[in-house]
Amino acid sequence: MPIYEYRCEACEHQLEALQKLSDEPLRECPSCKKQELKKLISAAGFRLKGGGWYETDFKTGKKKNLAGGNGGNGGDSKTAATAAPAKSADS
Numbered sequence: 001m002p003i004y005e006y007r008c009e010a011c012e013h014q015l016e017a018l019q020k021l022s023d024e025p026l027r028e029c030p031s032c033k034k035q036e037l038k039k040l041i042s043a044a045g046f047r048l049k050g051g052g053w054y055e056t057d058f059k060t061g062k063k064k065n066l067a068g069g070n071g072g073n074g075g076d077s078k079t080a081a082t083a084a085p086a087k088s089a090d091s
Contacts, residue, residue: 003017004016008029010032013030
């Protein structure tokens with residue numbers, strides 16, 4: 001459920017309310033009891049929790065090849081970064 005922010009136009013009281021999307025907006029200020037509450041537009045905060053994460057989400061180490069196969073290196077276990085450097089022409 002989203003958390004909505006409200007401010008009273010009469011007394012400037014601000015509050016947050018946890019409401020369903022289908023709930024009607026609040027109207028009465030809990031501080032001054034006037035019907036002057038207005039919903040504020042703010043950045044939505046949310047938290048992703050529970051199961052259902054993909055294997056590739058938030059990887060921190062060796063990443064897997066998402067395309068499958070040999071990764072375009074011909075099946076060789078050495079990559080360009082680990083291969084021995086070529087000798088220069090002037091040595």
